[in-house]
Amino acid sequence: MQRLKQFSFVALLLVLTSCNVGPQAIDYGTDGCHFCKMTIVDKVHAAEIVTNKGKVYKFDASECMINFMKDFEASEIKLYLTNIYTEPETLVDATKATFLISKNVPSPMGAFLTAFKTKEDALKVQAEKEGTLYSWDELLIHFKED
Numbered sequence: 001m002q003r004l005k006q007f008s009f010v011a012l013l014l015v016l017t018s019c020n021v022g023p024q025a026i027d028y029g030t031d032g033c034h035f036c037k038m039t040i041v042d043k044v045h046a047a048e049i050v051t052n053k054g055k056v057y058k059f060d061a062s063e064c065m066i067n068f069m070k071d072f073e074a075s076e077i078k079l080y081l082t083n084i085y086t087e088p089e090t091l092v093d094a095t096k097a098t099f100l101i102s103k104n105v106p107s108p109m110g111a112f113l114t115a116f117k118t119k120e121d122a123l124k125v126q127a128e129k130e131g132t133l134y135s136w137d138e139l140l141i142h143f144k145e146d
Helices: 002-018 062-069 119-129 136-145
Strands: 047-051 056-059 077-084 087-093 098-101 113-116 132-134
Touching (some): 047 062, 062 077, 062 136, 098 136, 132 136
Antiparallel strands (some): 077 087, 098 113, 098 132
């Protein structure tokens, strides 16, 4: 009976830890973009979606993530994440990020789209590189119009 309790506890622990809904580290140079199938190598422009069930979709650029969303039910998505310009490899909540579209900051898919953790960071780069700033909602509208 004691062994059954131990086995049940371990099984329950495995079930609870396997249902972790959160981001996964991107393996740059190995992971592929779920949308365009390119290998993810750019540590500044990559992005990730995590569904409510914990499935993770990785992208080589925020524009691939946005284009992927057009064919996906938004209510099923828990997290939209994006790398940021000032801290390569760092994923932040894309819905709270500020985005810059500037021809002077190339991105993997040619949309010249770069994310920043704060508006202040984006304004500093915009002053040097020019371009237009967007919030997450403004960016989605911009991509729908294209």
